[in-house]
Amino acid sequence: MAEWVCRALRDGALEGEHAPALTIKDSIPTPLGFxxxxHVLSQLSTNISAKKSQSRALVLVAFSRSPSYYVDLLKRRGLDxxxxxQWIRILDCYTDPLGWRERLMECGSAKNxxxxxxxxxxxxxxxxxxxKLFSSVISLGEGLVGQGKVRFSVAIDSVNEMLRHASLSSVAGLLSNLRCCDQISSIFWFLHADLCEEKVTAVIEYMSSMVASIEPLIPFANRHRGNSENxxxxxxxxxxxxxxxxxxxxxxRVRVMFEExxxxxxxxxxxxxxxEDGLVNQVNQGLLPKVQFNLQLSEKERNDRAKVVLPFEHQGNGKPVEIYDGRKSLMDSKNEAAPVSTGNSKINDDSSKGEIIYFRDSDDEMPDSDEDPDDDLDI
Structure with a gap:
């Protein structure tokens, strides 16, 4: 599923549509979102550097890590x-987010x-x-691909850090404007759900077309974390x-997928x-509903069902099976052989076989040819 998500970001947006947006979120029990x-950043960077993506450049908005961290990350993934x-720019919002570092550099107490x-x-x-943050992202992207139909992608490493300095409406407006930009091919960001209110998480997810959440593989049996099992x-x-x-x-429609x-x-x-995981199977078995009836027929029930003669089939008299279509008259049915019988005229009470005799309603009473069917109508 992760490969499918990376392909969706690689393929980008169709003409006249908003850019696909991915929200990656996690929680305290499973902090694997970053x-x-x-991983998604490395895969998309590999496709962009190899010119296998719709986007030809990448703008990374770094809030939680320094640009040096991402340079080392791309090195470890084998990128040149x-x-x-030629294809990546990092908007550094981590080093000096409020302009204080610039003053320290004047004093010579900050590192470059x-x-x-x-x-x-x-x-x-x-x-x-x-x-201004939106303008900086667009200007960095246009500096790589120029102004035209060539697109670039945007990655934001922490929406939580953005929410520390700006309101929810401002952040949602920024994400919406980035998705609506014609030159942006795809966009994805990371969100730690436990650091936000539920309504904040709902708004951020609403702004995206894909939501990838990291959930615990095995939930806790109880809330007491002092338990050795927990x-x-x-x-x-x-x-x-x-x-x-x-x-x-x-x-x-919404497509749901998951993998480990x-x-x-x-x-x-x-x-x-x-x-094969025993603990996972144990949890899954506990989640299965317990029904009070059988979902399959027993051998005896299948045999009894096979002995029932359906009312629209005349069989068992040595003639080929004939399907009753409901259009034969009662006079024609008198010439037919009797339904399935055991050879005795009397019904054997001990026999397990039975029969259903069916007569069409129109055969009960033959209409009088001299009678006008419309006599009772008052016209």
């Missing part, structure tokens, strides 16, 4: 940083960024001004979870849900 964000100036990071980073010193589950949920994706289709996410020494892995 790892998933870095020397050519990164690395040479590689400074080549692709641009510092934003007033993150409270959302309009402590092992806490430790396990910090490295393994469920990657749950909800996608809004163009026809209005695992963080190991080699990196992040996405696998299909495993049924």
């Amino acid at each position: 790892d998933a964000f870095c 940083i020397s050519s990164s100036q 960024l690395s040479h590689e990071a400074s080549n692709i980073a641009s510092t934003c010193r007033n993150v409270k001004d959302v309009d 402590l092992s589950l806490v430790e396990r949920n910090f490295t393994k979870g469920k990657f749950h994706v909800r996608c809004k289709r163009r026809n209005g 996410i695992h963080i190991g020494q080699s990196g992040i892995d996405f696998t299909s849900p495993s049924s």
Whole structure:
């Protein structure tokens, strides 16, 4: 499912449609959302650098990490940083979000960024001004692809940090304006749901076309975390979870998918849900509803059902099976052989066989040819 999400961001938007937007969110029990964000960022960067994506550039708005962190991340993923100036720009909202660092640099008590990071980073010193932030993102993207039909992608590493400095309406307006921009191919961001109110999370999810939530693979049996069993589950949920994706289709329907996410020494892995996990099976069995009736017929019930003679079939008299179509008259039916019988004229009470005799309603009374069927009508 993670590959499907990355392909959706890679393919971008159709002509006349808004850019696809992805919300990646997690919670305290399973804090793996930023790892998933870095994975999507690396996959999209690889496609952009190889020119396999609709977008030809990427603008990363960094709130929670420094530009040097993302430069090292792209290096570890095997991307050529020397050519990164042609397809990526980082809007640095982490180093000096309120303009205080600039004053410290004048005093000589602040450190500068690395040479590689400074080549692709641009510092934003007033993150409270959302309009200026939007203009900075657009100008950085246009500086890479120019003004025209060529598109670029946008990534925001922390919506929570944006909400610390701006109101919800301002942040929602920024995300909406970015989606509506004709030059933006796709956009995705990370949100830690436990640091926001439910209405804030609902608004951010409403602004997106895809929502990828990291959920605990095994929920807690109770709220007492001092339990030794729950402590092992806490430790396990910090490295393994469920990657749950909800996608809004163009026809209005919602597609739901999920797979397992695992963080190991080699990196992040996405696998299909495993049924071999005993704890998962135990939880799933507890969630199954307990019904008080059988969902399948027994052998005796199947045999009894096979012995029932349906009213529209005349069979068992040695002649080919004839389907009663309801159009034969009562006089014709008298010439037919008798229905299924056991060879005796008397009904055997001990026999398990039965019959259903069916007569069409129109055969009960033959209409009088001299009688006008419309005599009772008062015209």
